[in-house]
Amino acid sequence: MTLLTFRFAPSPNGELHLGHAYSALLNQKLAKATGGRLLLRIEDIDTTRCTPEFEAAILSDLKWLGLDWEEPVRRQSQHFAEYQTMLDRLIREELVYPAFMSRGDIRAFIADTEKRGRHWPRDPDGVPHYPAQDKTLPTKERKRRIAENAPFAWRLDVEAAMARTGKPLAWTEFADETLVAMRLVEARPQDWGDVIVARREIPTSYHLAVVVDDALQGISHVVRGQDLFSATGVQRLLQEILGLPQPSYFHHRLVLGPDGRKLSKSLGDSGLAAQREAGVQPDEIRRMVGF
Structure with missing residues (x-):
């Protein structure tokens, strides 16, 4: 029997926000519920805006949230x-x-x-x-x-x-x-x-x-x-x-902002790093996005 395979694929061109947290957690939830696999892909073909620093921050945020995935991580810039x-x-x-x-x-x-x-x-x-x-x-x-x-x-x-x-x-x-x-x-x-x-x-x-x-x-x-x-x-x-x-x-x-618009990296919306620095815990993030 072929396992169902899901993926979370962020771009390291800014910090993750609550919208990314929801998507990542939903993919993990569905993978676990179906007995499937969860893969992580780093979509970094934009070699100007994507940086190793942002990637490191993404991996840190995801681990803090409790996300786990199969190795190796696929990085588009290597392919x-x-x-x-x-x-x-x-x-x-x-x-x-x-x-x-x-x-x-x-x-x-x-x-x-x-x-x-x-x-x-x-x-x-x-x-x-x-x-x-x-x-x-x-x-x-x-x-x-x-x-x-x-x-x-x-x-x-x-x-x-x-x-x-x-x-x-x-x-x-x-x-x-x-x-x-x-x-x-x-x-x-x-x-x-x-x-x-x-x-x-x-x-x-x-x-x-x-x-x-x-x-x-x-x-x-x-x-x-x-x-x-x-x-x-x-x-x-x-x-x-x-x-x-x-x-x-x-x-x-x-996941929308208080004004009803889509969250954006460029506007620094609801960044997970800022939430962590403010003492917010992973379980609180889960509740904030509806889990």
């Missing part, structure tokens, strides 16, 4: 070669293209387009879709720009990728943390436009790394925040075109 292999495949199959427009170029293009009365589509986070101009660049021109070290990112040609699958996509979503009732959710990767799957200097992005990691680690159940619900559509598309297994998903409630 760029695996992501490169998948990226090379997407390049060979012409499902990605080099995108050269800077943020300023994108803003100017969209402003000009909307000035002429055309509504520009935006993704579920409110970010404008990437313009399609680079898709039509001749191969010779693409190679010239790359040879001249022009900055670019590899973007997924969502339209071509969806056509390659030849079928509608969906994922299995559990209704609550009992992991009993489930439903099929339509995957709508087109809502995000042509997302970045890698950069010139880093052969991956969050979307590509997470589906590769989940497959290589044998993750059966992805339990994460509701804020990532819509992004699952992009990841389902990548799983399909790369022939990767599909986990089941549960997007849990978010």
Whole structure:
């Protein structure tokens, strides 16, 4: 019998807050309740913002909370070669293209387009879709720009990728943390436009790394925040075109601040380190997040 496998996957680009505590504890609870495994993954592909100091603080906070996980811990920064292999495949199959427009170029293009009365589509986070101009660049021109070290990112040609699958996509979503009732959710990767799957200097992005990691680690159940619900559509598309297994998903409630907004590392919200320094005990943290 195959064990159910869960994972908690923080990014070491800031301190953990109460929302992370809830997600980590919920994954541990479900792993124990099902007799499954809990893995820890450090999502540190952003080598500029992620630091060893933040990682050490994360591990310390999780141990203080009473979390336990199987070793070894997977660190994404140690697996760029695996992501490169998948990226090379997407390049060979012409499902990605080099995108050269800077943020300023994108803003100017969209402003000009909307000035002429055309509504520009935006993704579920409110970010404008990437313009399609680079898709039509001749191969010779693409190679010239790359040879001249022009900055670019590899973007997924969502339209071509969806056509390659030849079928509608969906994922299995559990209704609550009992992991009993489930439903099929339509995957709508087109809502995000042509997302970045890698950069010139880093052969991956969050979307590509997470589906590769989940497959290589044998993750059966992805339990994460509701804020990532819509992004699952992009990841389902990548799983399909790369022939990767599909986990089941549960997007849990978010722990909100007193003003009703999502907690954020950048705002220093409800940091576990500050709670510890104030004398708060792990059991109190559990009660604060609803356990």
